[in-house]
Amino acid sequence: MQIKRIVLSSFLCAAVLSATAQGNSSNFTASVLARKAVTSTNDAQQYGSVRGRITTSDGSIAPYVSVALKGTAFGAMTNEDGEYQIKRVPEGEYTLVVSAVGLFPKEKQVRITSKSTVVVDFSLNENSSELDMVQIDGHKKKFKVDKVSPSLRLQSPLLEVPQNIRVVTSAVLSDQQVFDIVDGVTRNVSGTVRTGHWDAQYANISTRGTSIPAFRNGMNLKTPWGPLADDAATIDRIEFIKGPSGFMMANGEPGGIYNVVTKKPTGENRSFLTLAAGGFGLGRAAIDLDGKLSKDGKLLYRFNVAAQAKNSYNKYNYTDKYVIAPVISYEIDSNTKFTLEYTTQHVEALALGTYGFSPKGYADTDPSLFIGDPALDPAKLYDHNVTLYLNHRLNDTWKLNGQVAYLNYGLEGGTPWPSTIAPNGDMIRYLNISEELAINRNAQFSIMGDLKTGNVIHRLMGGLDMGLLKTWGDFGNAINPGSADIRLSPDINNGIFNIYDPRYGIPVANIPVFDRSRSIRHRSGSNTYATELAYTGAYLQDEARFLDERLRLTGAVRFTHAVTVGKTNKAQVSDNVFSPRIGLSYSITDNFSAYTLYDQSFLPVAGQTHEGDPFKPIRGNNIEFGIKKDFFDGKWNVTSAVYKIVKKNQLTSDPRIGPDNPQIQPNASVQLGEQEFKGFELDINGEVLNGLNVILNYAYTDARTTKDLNPNAATNQKGAYAPNSVRHITNGWLSYRLRKPGAILDGFGLTGGYQLLLDRFAGRGARKPNLPDFIRFDAGATYEKGKLAVSVLVNNLLDRRLITQGSYTPVAKETPTSVSYYTYIYDMPRNARLSLTYRFK
Template identity: 70%
Template structure:
């Protein structure tokens, strides 16, 4: 049935017209455009269209005798849910919008007889007579039929709200809309990802969120994302998958949306950083034919193919599947470097009954990369060497990485108000390879390179159980959620072997030394170290800082109290966490029991304008130990913020502004007294403070023009330093890898005029600016140059086919994603202080052809 595709993909323009059976004056006519975000498949409840009168319980219906409630569920004739449909009682101002489950509820309806009329473009209208009695609830369900003559109108409106989202995914467990939540949350939609031709989480996603950046490191491996001046962990479907080096960067083929939650958010899912989290929501079966295939190509030998299959495994639609496949090969601006990968992600769901859904998901990624990072080095300054400089060698074995993620979900509705969710996840991440690195650099560019083992293994296990719903006490509505979550993270790493140099065949008296200004390649096999891998990585890493074992159990509860006809919302929440960090011996084992409170207040000044304030805390156990074998204390943080949120023009676009102050204690920083690349010793710095201002705008500003605009001012400084040496004390210095001013913009315009030769033609483009960038392990050292980048592209959409082209870094500027400065206490003729940096990709183009099967 065609209409459900539009209902579930956001191509629904719903209109409801109402009159009162008691001849009350017609006070409202509602005609709005609605677009569902991240729909969740659920089969029909198989209920008839009859109206049922349900006597209320003492808790639920404590209203005055003059008022009652009308509620129900809207589906299409084949049983698919119909979200974001408007429902209004004829001739009155009473109405509601169906949620992602197709459910609606109208409270405080005066006793009397009414007519409900539900109509939508693409659906035949339907009416139903109801009688409302004081202190009662009337249940009125609707099943709507398809109107083929109006499908074209649905298609015309299909691109509305493609950059704006009104609600978060169920994995965040928040029941209220983003407009009402007392927290800054930004969602990067799959439509925006496709518009920017983003192929993974490393590929420029952070440009869409204020105050958020990615620091380059091992880009073939994982994303290193920061917001509000602090690093934030990677979540996947609401589960904390943060590892010291992973998980592998999520591929766009598996991503439905990315949710950036600002500030502490551990109460919702698991322990987190005070700066926030980013949550990858993976694609799930919808029961609709959303299958597609795409082919991409571009500069630096980029080639990519992706297939998305979405459909039914049983005729009754209870057993569904989704399969995403992708393969990609990509060269590099680094000479001889490359990254090849493939992704397989099957998902199966089964609807046991109308209230119970189980889902099983498996994702695997395999990556082969000649080098994990693309570092440049120079004794003179940032960008002194060209992007093509590669300190590795094609004679060295490539690095091989793999990531396996299995997740099981259980979703059950206890009744119309309460539901239970449970999920368990297992992640196994592994790297095997080697990493070349300089041991010293001379002023003339001569570099002595050594080769380390690069071997990692991480096993992350998570389990969550939550319950959420609502109840009423007098005039106050409570939206309650609570639950427990448990996790265990074990990691092992071996980066030894740093004393084994790798040298070229001597030529012209150069003694086989690699020179960064005149690089030669081709290391003889006899000069390549052979590492002893006969012992398992668990044994080899047992004696160094890379062996960790962290276990936690948390319990939380939150009550959102809604007053004054739900205009005022008070959030009270708390979390108790028990965490155990295991060190090398029992003497270095740390056990923590911590309570983290949360208080938020949100008020709707108008129906589309709200103000909020928030105070919350975070707690995050840290793995590893210092040079002396002492296990690190957990990160403690708190956040206070104020903000305004406004929807404009019937919710087509949204603006959010916030100010915040975050304090973070027990921060880790490199141990400058014990520099050893094979061990990566760290110390706990003390305390940092980050404060700033953020503004985000997203949505359709005018017809056909969708935009994302943001600006952030971030002041992140060290406020306490445990170092007693005044020369090394960093109090007052800027936080390394923070940026003072960040602003980004992205515009996408598509012409929709039937009969025009330009119908379906689109233009897109954007900018990124980062000013005052602080670098490396010691932010007192030279800063990175400003980051200024422009992109532009065009596309054409005709029926099921879309062709798009994009040029990134249009001005071909030298851009850097990271930089640091290694200052030696004593310089010699063969060893001087040097700069380390990672280039952004030079100017490059991408072209994608996509075909949708329906």
């Protein structure tokens, strides 16, 4: 109860902060009143708008540039893509002025006519004398962005999009000393959590109570276990799209997707080197090189390399990895550009499993417990991702984009696992082969632009996407020559490993041997892990903009043809599905909008039941309502939403699995009848006061099974909560940076945050919270001086035993040597990180 009071207090404080900020903004309020007065005076007039894109003389984009109509209160600032738009301008003739520190200003005469949009682009020359003294200050929106990346193909600002989309920028990742996507990223997004699995090699992220797939640059690269968790060295931003997104983003879960946008060349020298060290033997080096390969700025490059080594809180375990990511882009002419990108990751880990086990309860054993052994070979993982992009501007309003991607992911290793656990902690271990190969091919083509009919502007988007995913896997038992006993056992105590008194050092003769004499493709051909899924989808969306673009009605439809290749005619499935989408968004004021959305999702499922029946596709529909409000010229934003998702045919473990049914494979699945997810979300992020950037969020999620086709009352899931769902989630992160040129503490900052996960549900059939609350606090400090920046951060300040995942394995008939047990994964114990960054310019 005390923790829940803290949660409520946090958001009361946020509300007070919002009110206080508004109360202390007399200049801002006066500006708004003045603008309203202008609007009132000109009520009888007709309005138009002006928009465009600002670049520098070498073709580079110009973000954070001021654009204004001379002698009026109308103006805007370019976003990260150099784009601007000024709305509701009374018709007439104006002088458009563009200016920024380090660039020579320019002026153009424009004539605004009734209910029309004038497109005015600028190319600005650099002012080298100013550049030597002042650098353009882009830190003001480091926690907030106004538009999504081009990979999502949404042309409207986030404030106008009828959907809840949260963007985590690279500046946020740096501020939180995040080194990969599983490293606390979900704290920045309401209702979003990561379920621990396999030593954090995979993201395994859920939002709104459902698991969501991994996208890279707008393409679905999810494989059964991968792709590998994206390294921060390659990440420009991470976009979390709440609710179904299949109408244009290919097939996906109704809860949403997350889209990792990788770093691309900017044409500016933003190169830097980072060295980091920390607890549990962490050592890391990363370099980001960004520049031009030709003097005219048409041929650009970006090159990221990172290497990292770290031990684990598990005894003997470790993870070493390296990442290489070169990118080149070439501008054929002012309208056409192609980009070629390659990313590869290589990981070596002594054991994938960092699980704890106990017959007594969650978090019973010490985090150092390791059920593997230093005598075992490490697991090795990799992925290779190649993507080619082509972007062409047909004219001022229409764009054509195409991209193709290839992902090759692989795993080779072994996984120790308990066979039995006794009440006193005696465990019999066995070793599974763990090997997988996945090849994912994708292609996307889209066209978008504006078309005007009468007084209505139609923001049109259409496209085609195709994908082919093939996977092979082998997770069977190892072979121990000369013996049917495949147990892992130190040659002591009759082969018993005790979780409360672990002893290590398995003799070589006792280590099982994996049979890899045949390729993974051959071995997988006889099991359920060999799958093939192909799809082709076409979509069309029209965002009709009425009433001087204040009212926006979105209608979209997607057709998907999906084929799941089975080993029998019965298991071969072909689906043809139409998925509609309807959205409505209205701008109550220029910085305050409300929206509603109805959307559907479709996700074909590979594999089959124990009886050989193919799985039906997962279907979902979502209806939500939300409001969005920008404060102080867009420096910070509040977004709130309520939603209800109905999901059909969700996979779950076959309830017959167990010692009483040895013929049922341990990985066998069945499909539930229907699940319902409903909740409330609140997100606050941006610069609320000068130098103070804030992320605050809260989500209430109710995720339950409402129908179950299973006739067995003992295992029927109706009324049970979705596994790993959390009823209450709230996160906060504050970052304050002192900006006083000439002062001793100029560049000094403090950072810190909290994560609270309350009322958590683990495993199948949970009808009340059964996982411990997750309560974590972090704090740190930073200092920037010239080209150098130093940051220190302490995570999990209270050194609590935090659980990121939990499950319960029942034993049908308990014996003195075999009882039911709990499985769980710890979050990192208290640890510190120190980073040193040098920027080359």
